[in-house]
Amino acid sequence: MEEQNKKILLVEDDPNFGTVLKDYLMMNDYDVVHAKNGMEGFEKFKKDDYDLCILDVMMPYKDGFTLAKEIREKNTEVPIIFLTAKAMKEDVLKGYKVGADDYLNKPFDSEVLLMKIKAIMQRKATDTVADSKQFEFKIGRFDLNSKLRFLKFDGGEPTKLSPKENELLRLLALHENDLMPRELALTKIWRDDNYFTSRSMDVYIAKLRKYLKPDTNVEILNIHGEGFRLVVNNQ
Amino acid sequence: MEEQNKKILLVEDDPNFGTVLKDYLMMNDYDVVHAKNGMEGFEKFKKDDYDLCILDVMMPYKDGFTLAKEIREKNTEVPIIFLTAKAMKEDVLKGYKVGADDYLNKPFDSEVLLMKIKAIMQRKATDTVADSKQFEFKIGRFDLNSKLRFLKFDGGEPTKLSPKENELLRLLALHENDLMPRELALTKIWRDDNYFTSRSMDVYIAKLRKYLKPDTNVEILNIHGEGFRLVVNNQ
DNA sequence: TCTAATGTTAACGTTTGGTTAAACCTAATT
DNA sequence: AATTAGGTTTAACCAAACGTTAACATTAGA
Structure with a gap:
């Protein structure tokens, strides 16, 4: 070709x-x-x-x-x-x-x-x-469809995600069980890295945690000064 | 070949x-x-x-x-x-x-x-x-004939569609259950992408929603900032 | 123990979308 | 030429969605 x-x-x-x-x-x-x-x-x-x-x-x-x-x-x-x-x-x-x-x-x-x-x-x-084609993720009992921007719990009613929520969760999912550096999200999603965007990101982390509450085996951990880690406890 | x-x-x-x-x-x-x-x-x-x-x-x-x-x-x-x-x-x-x-x-x-x-x-x-040859669609309990520009509910009396209504619904149907980007409709149907054509499109979305009301399993969802999604809940 | 980083909520401004009605345009008809 | 009808666009107003920021609380770690 x-x-x-x-x-x-x-x-x-x-x-x-x-x-x-x-x-x-x-x-x-x-x-x-x-x-x-x-x-x-x-x-x-x-x-x-x-x-x-x-x-x-x-x-x-x-x-x-x-x-x-x-x-x-x-x-x-x-x-x-x-x-x-x-x-x-x-x-x-x-x-x-x-x-x-x-x-x-x-x-x-x-x-x-x-x-x-x-x-x-x-x-x-x-x-x-590799990345761009990945739009669907299984996160514990959740299904994330990143193209249509929704999150389903146990195949139930989908919750709509805002663009930022969606991109952030997707980025976390791409690094599942691994460190997702703060800076990565800021440069990729916010395209800027300063105090305020960083705080904004924290706000979105809080939102995502709320969404993910239904599955106790899924959590977003903070690694102080480094970033976040989306953890899925299997079983 | x-x-x-x-x-x-x-x-x-x-x-x-x-x-x-x-x-x-x-x-x-x-x-x-x-x-x-x-x-x-x-x-x-x-x-x-x-x-x-x-x-x-x-x-x-x-x-x-x-x-x-x-x-x-x-x-x-x-x-x-x-x-x-x-x-x-x-x-x-x-x-x-x-x-x-x-x-x-x-x-x-x-x-x-x-x-x-x-x-x-x-x-x-x-x-x-793939698209250009498709002119007939089943949308829940509706039948859309895009060539003749009508929409039938349960095989009853057909509703006539205007050219724009028709093309928009057809485009949505081509992307059934998937995202139909705003921009796609604007460039394909309106052949221009600006504030007013975008508003015009919203008006047509409203019209289509009215037409589709009889079947509660069919709806046009908005994906904020992205476009629309024609959803058919099977069963 | 003290500071920087993070968690959380709410308020705000902005953008986008929903809806209705009036204005506009064009082609067909009177 | 004026009228009408169908189709489309524009305007206006309101509601929903989003993102940022401020404020205050909590925690981690030096």
Whole structure:
């Protein structure tokens, strides 16, 4: 079977730089769609599936961060790389809680970009192929359907789960009987790691514990300073 | 089994440009029929089945939008790509709610066109092969005939459905007991995804729920932020 | 014993969905 | 040309769902 080229959405308003970059990427066997501004970028994003988005931050009408946020609403998985100005400080970037996979200061070495792209694709290949298909879990006497977002106890009436409840429980289930690091949930689900999101996560842990109460053999344990552990006592 | 070439209807009044484009597409293994104006385009469209239509917007006698509308009346599925003048604004295009799959500004990069075509064909290939032939559904005690657009309860008098009601219920039925994503309905039926079409869809969901009331085992559930689910409780 | 981490509940603001009715549009009819 | 009817969209209002934050309580571990 023929390997399909990876598809990249490149949003860059500088026509010269954009074209050069596009050509360079295409020379390296990527399919590249080039949008000239944030608006157009979002339109193109909606029209197709991409393996990676490369967004310039400084753009007229709609900056890269705003665009990234819109993209995230549609798709929580697709990797995003920001092209930023040299001057921008780390903390400014962190302020925009978007969940980028990488930042790159302009001007940058195209070799570096290529390596980053490869690394990101690799990462995605290993951690989503196996994961993404897993939507159903048996947790003690519960059945979690993560696609339809419900939790059934003993095959009875399903309880609806909110998106966050669902993702958190799914992540715990993926690590059943093992440590699910706090940080993992925060970066994967909240896409940010600070005091407040951490507290928010605790709130969701409390909610999940309530849901799981009916089965006394199932519990969510805390590992102080590390994370949580979904334990299922067999028998 | 021999793979059949995809068939493209190209409607373009500029003879030079049209011929060049036709040749280019044929070189890339598409079967292309070239019509020189809207009138002729519609004649050819009626005479055959096409996998894609590429329509120039600016044409004498019958412009591309008008032609597209006529095509849509005959066929709600076939993808349409418009070739537009550079000057045309997004919102002008949006005004013509025809349901295009893409727009392309002239002059354009032929590579881009080719990629768009591939993407569109791909999309169609994955989501209609199995679906498109199914027009009759049993939904609990209801029978939906999607071709004739009626809904029968217990084999009694059929209720007539409007086109939108019909397509929406059909799409739900195709995903019975599974998630039918909001976005899917919006892009497939409304061919646009914005606040208002989304609200319009909600209105139709309400209408369908009313129709389905007689059978208490049938319901349309909402999955917050995701879409809807047509559930049939067996027994 | 003292501090940082966690548990829990409730309040709040925001987004999304449910529903109804009016406005709008188009094609057919008068 | 005006009217009507069917279909669809838009508007408005309300309710439900969600996520975050604050506040206070409890616990773990240095």
